[in-house]
């Protein structure tokens with residue numbers, strides 16, 4: 665997350681203290697849980713989660729997940745997150761790491777990699793996805809649940825128009841990314857993709873991509 669300072673408002677203060685609470689409140693809404701559970705169903709074995717945020721996926725991992733390594737470039741709401749980790753029955757290792765850089769894991773370490781609502785915020789998604797591909801086992805899976813660009817050209821045009829504002833309000837979040845193309849462009853093969861609109865959500869942010877991709881093409 666880049667802290668932007670403007671003449672009007674100190675974005676560093678917003679990004680550091682206000683935004684994490686907004687994020688935790690909005691993405692932690694109980695009705696969101698069923699989407700998280702469904703998205704995480706295919707996860708199993710040793711699992712890497714990128715863009716861990718405030719740990720909102722933790723209650724929804726299936727029993728088949730044996731070990732979790734979670735990374736984020738920020739360290740948000742530390743005490744709340746530590747409590748969520750303590751409540752999680754799966755062993756969790758949390759690390760502060762930028763997903764765009766070289767990750768400190770050997771090639772083919774993980775059975776599953778997970779990204780939920782994070783590919784919108786990463787600056788260099790190609791670099792991050794290439795690293796995910798490297799650390800996944802060849803038979804592993806990349807599980808994703810993301811919002812992104814609409815298939816409807818009129819909506820997509822509005823997303824392009826409002827994206828600069830979204831990047832400020834959402835501290836680097838883009839609403840107009842074609843998530844499936846980013847994933848395939850990084851050498852994954854998408855084996856399952858659900859496209860749907862999130863109910864009770866402004867259309868520009870409601871275009872969901874949920875699926876599974878394989879690192880082998």
Ligand SMILES: C[S@@+](CC[C@H](N)C(=O)[O-])C[C@H]1O[C@@H](n2cnc3c(N)ncnc32)[C@H](O)[C@@H]1O
Pocket residue numbers: 665687691714715716717718719720721735736737738761762763764779780781782785786787
């Ligand atoms: C919108 S939040 C989603 C949090 C969480 N995945 C969820 O589903 O609630 C996006 C997260 O991605 C993290 N992030 C953004 N860029 C990152 C990067 N380059 N490396 C690691 N994490 C990043 C942010 O710090 C933030 O926690």
